Amino acid sequence: MTTEFDLIARLRSLATHPAARGLNDDAAVLSIGGQELVVTHDMMVEGMHWLTGQDMADVAWKLVAVNLSDLAAKGAQPIGLVLGQMMGADDDRFLEGLAEALTAFEVPLLGGDTVGATTGPRALGLTALGKATHSPVPSRSGAQPGDGVFLVGTVGGAMMGYEALRDGTGGETAAYLRPQPLLAEGQALAPFVSAMMDVSDGLLLDASRIAYASTVTIDLDPSAVPLGAPESRRDDALRWGDDYALLLTARPGAKLPDFAWPIGKVLPRGKHALLLDGNPPADGKPLGYQH
Ligand SMILES: Nc1ncnc2c1ncn2[C@@H]1O[C@H](COP(=O)(O)OP(=O)(O)O)[C@@H](O)[C@H]1O
Ligand SMILES: Cc1ncc(C[n+]2csc(CCOP(=O)(O)OP(=O)(O)O)c2C)c(N)n1
Ligand SMILES: [Mg+2]
Structure with a gap:
């Protein structure tokens, strides 16, 4: 079966519009009437x-x-959402959670599409x-x-929450169940960064993505990375993903807000894209999660 990496590589030859950014970014960026529209789509599948x-x-x-985390990583302010929904038994709860999120992030639902569920897992899509x-x-x-x-936020919290839920331990689950997109932080950082992305797939994999996209080597200090997990799980926390922290690079002397935590340095591109x-x-x- 084709991997996610291979499929996106093949899609790249179809996505030649400059707004697609070579399918090497968190979102597309379309220039319209002197402004820039940032567009992203992420899916979630049951199981x-x-x-x-x-x-x-x-x-x-x-x-x-x-x-919204992908918008945060581009310093964008949300303007609307379009939902692709597969119906299921607990649509009432889905609507309640959706309403809470729309209120919390002050973003309007603009439309979408609804389909009946057949057998098999449910899949949901959203365009922001x-x-x-x-x-x-x-x-x-x-x-x-x-x-x-630099990193804004922590890694490993979602992994701990997932494990607590899976194993029924009663441990903290909020980082897995209710992640917070770092919208204000992304907007505050945007003027000062040389590169930025969110760390959905694991810090090490996503750092290597910046390294490949920028043709540089990134040398991380793993012990400096702020954790949302016990120290004994540091190595797993650097790879598991689902944390929605912001990973960024900045020129020496850039006046970064103090919530940006130093975790490594950018080197000329050497043999390896990523060093620890x-x-x-x-x-x-x-290095991280890949479909
Ligand atoms: N099925 C697809 N069709 C078109 N573009 C895609 C598809 N899947 C992924 N991409 C693009 O590939 C790039 C990497 O995607 P992904 O790793 O999912 O990014 P992110 O972690 O920010 O969601 C992005 O530019 C995304 O828009
Ligand atoms: C039930 C369950 N199993 C495993 C995981 C681990 N996991 C699944 S997807 C993912 C990474 C993020 O998902 P992806 O679809 O790659 O998001 P994107 O990078 O496109 O934003 C992780 C860590 C999970 N979150 N939930
Ligand atoms: Mg995606």
């Missing part, structure tokens, strides 16, 4: 993105939050539209040797 039996109010919240607050809109491709690498304390990551262990 893959949420556990069967979970409260659908949390699923609706997360569907909104993960899409945003307005850039800073031009140029931060990309994944602007990191330069000499830049610092100067060494290539161990072979055979995935």
Whole structure:
């Protein structure tokens, strides 16, 4: 079967419009009437993105939050959502969670499409539209040797929440069930960054994506990464994903807000796109989550 990586590589030859940013970014950026429209779409599938039996109010919240996180990473202000919904037994709870998210993030639902569920897992899609607050809109491709690498937020919290839910331990689940898109932080950072993305698929994999898109090497200090998990789970927390922190690079001396935490440096592109304390990551262990 084709992997996500291979399929996106093949889609790239079809997505040649400059707004598609070579399918190397969190969102498309369309210039319209002197303004920039930021467009993203993320899907969630039962069993893959949420556990069967979970409260659908949390699923609706997360569907909104993960899409707004892509807007946050581009410093964009949300202007509307378009929902692709597959109906199911607990649509009332889905609507309640959706209403909560629309209120919390002050974003209007503009439309969508509804289909009847057949057998098999449910899938949900959401398109988020945003307005850039800073031009140029931060990309994944602007990191330069000499830049610092920074994280806003923590990693590992969603992994801990997922495990608590799966194992019924009663542990903290909010980071997994109700992630918070860092919209205000992304907008505050946009003028100062050389590259920015959200870390949905795991910090190490997403850092390597900035490295590839920018043709640089990123050298991370794993011990400096702020965790939402116990220290004993640090290595897993760097790879699991679903955390929706912001990963960014900035020129030396850039006046970053103090919530941006230094976790590494950008080097000229060497043999490896990603280094951990100067060494290539161990072979055979995935850097992050890939479909
Ligand atoms: N089925 C698809 N059709 C067109 N573009 C896609 C498809 N799947 C992914 N992409 C694009 O590939 C790039 C990487 O996607 P992805 O890794 O899902 O980004 P993100 O983690 O920000 O959601 C993005 O530019 C996205 O728009
Ligand atoms: C039930 C369940 N199993 C496993 C995971 C782990 N997981 C699934 S998708 C994902 C990464 C993010 O999903 P993706 O569809 O790649 O989002 P995108 O990068 O497109 O924003 C992770 C960590 C999960 N969140 N829930
Ligand atoms: Mg995506």
